[in-house]
Amino acid sequence: MAKFDWNETKRQITDSQAWQSIFRHGYEDTPRNRILMVSGNVWLHLHPSKVQKHTVRLRFTWCMGGITFLLFLVTVITGVYLMFYYRPTAEYAYADMKYLEFDMPFGMLMRNMHRWAAHGMVIAVWLHMFRVFMTGSYKPPREFNWVVGVILLVLTLLLSFTGYLLPWDQLSIWAVTVGSNMARATPLLGHGGPFHEVLGVNPVYDARAFIFGGAEIGPHTLLRFYILHCIFFPLIASIFMAVHFWRIRRDGMSGPL
Amino acid sequence: MASPEGNEGGIVMRAAGAGAGSASRTPPAAPGKRIEVPIKKAGGGVEEKLHTWPFLVRNEFLMTLLVIIVLTVWSLLLNAPLEQPSNPTRTPNPSKAPWYFLGLQEMLVFFDPWYAGVVLPSFIIVGLMLIPYLDINPKGNGYYTLKERFFEIMSFFIGFHILWVSFIIIGTFFRGPGWNWFWPGQVWDPHLVEALTNVDLPYMFGFRDYLASALFGLFLIGGYFVVGYAVLYFWIRARPAGDPWSAFPGGGPEILEKWGPVRFGITGFLLIAMAGVFIKMALRHALNIKYILVTPWINI
Secondary structure, three states, rough: OOOOOOHHHHHHHHHHHHHHHHHOOOOOOOHHHHHHHHHHHOOOOHOOOOOOOOHHOHHOOOOOHHHHHHHHHHHHHHHHHHHOOOOOOOOOOHHHHHHHEEEOOOOHHHHHHHHHHHHHHHHHHHHHHHHHHOOOOOOOOOHHHHHHHHHHHHHHHHHHHHHOOOOOOOHHHHHHHHHHHHOOOOOOOOOOOOOOHHHHHHEEHHHHHHHHOOOOOOOHHHHHHHHHHHHHHHHHHHHHHHHHHHHHHHHOOOOOO | OOOOOOOOOOHHHHHHHHOOOHHHOOOOOOHHHHHOOOOOOOOOOOOOOOEEEHHHHHHHHHHHHHHHHHHHHHHHHHHOOOOEEEEOOOOOOOOOHHHHHHHHHOOOOOOOHHHHHHHHHHHHHHHHHHHHHOOOOOOEEEOOOOOHHHHHHHHHHHHHHHHHHHHHHHHHEEEHHOOOEEEOOOOOOOOOOOOOOOOOOOHHHHOOHHHHHHHHHHHHHHHHHHHHHHHHHHHOOOOOOOOOOOOOOHHHHHHHHHHHHHHHHHHHHHHHHHHHHHHHHHHHHHHHHOOOOOOOEEEO
């Protein structure tokens, strides 16, 4: 029997049909493989295969857009875990939070990570906006991507705000009450706002009732915010993120000419 | 963080990074300015370009690790708050909005909810979206510069850092029961009473008639915008030729011509409205002014 040859075995594996159907290129550090590594990978090909040197520098980018996206992914993953143990009804919501914190393996950690990542995302998105402003990166041809970015900023705030209600404790319902009460004061559309008589809006049928799903904050609001928080806003934000990233990919990073 | 220079042109990068401003910007026509010492030529690659793999992906990977580690440690040490079960019949004092909205809640001290909570945030969102279309200065695209974009950066600084961030800090740390001002560490006294001695501006000027007060307020607000537009117009027109702030060699008149009346009008409106927040705050603090414009429908 022939002596065991490691290299021969390795060659047989990497030459096999199964291996070659999964991995399309070798791992040796060659310029070709470096490019294939990016262009042949569905996730990495968000990037161009080559980038300008300054766009790799943290001093230029602060990495804040990437961190915002990373924190979004963290909230998605931890959020799925939280959804397993949480029922968005007034009877159970608060008790489920307690069970989550004290009974579920890593429940408290998952909740903490979800919350702090969400707060971090708000801060990161602001710092990202600040950086993009400071480098003038909204200037032609990237004007519209700035607009998309502002929409994503609003969606980030809405994601955070809708999630704020879900623990169903005093902190959450009153914070959301204060925030949503503003809608009551909307001119024309809120029953406490100027010119509300024109359209005849009232407490059960106005801008705030549209947000609350009723005249006051209650179980209907909890369900509504839950669906907005877990399905609607993440979906919309993902769509805008796709546009945002794609446009960066098309236009390239801004930079000194 | 790991420096991204990899195996080529480390010196080029540092030279470009040294003057993080206009100095590092070299127009394509004059590439001779840059100190270039290619250590090793990339295989026929274009100048100043790096392979995404491994240079950018490596940075992203390290940053991901760092953020995840910090977030995990933070989450192990600090628990997310969970208070008493919700009770719609017991309003806590103070009831604060989520921290990122506290700047707007702070505005409620100075304005009615329809303005502080609805109109003003709408101005902020729309104004932010319009920035790329209002700012026609072609300079400062893709590099840090204060000198060439002084006016834009100042506007953003006032709008974002002062009006947004610092008011969040005030709302979070300095507001207690009754939305009264408490220093950090000071005991929150829920029975603290502050005298409401605010008075409307037309009243202060002796107007007692409703119609006359409203007209006077309207005149003041309108006058404020007229004066604001005039100040902005003449200030921009007086920009000297060759001003480093503007990219236009003709100075002020050329800026106004290139800017056009629509951009000027919208920018002016947003800036004057923003300055109005400061003026209202000053009037409240200095003279206890409640409203400037008093009508049966809206008060400002």
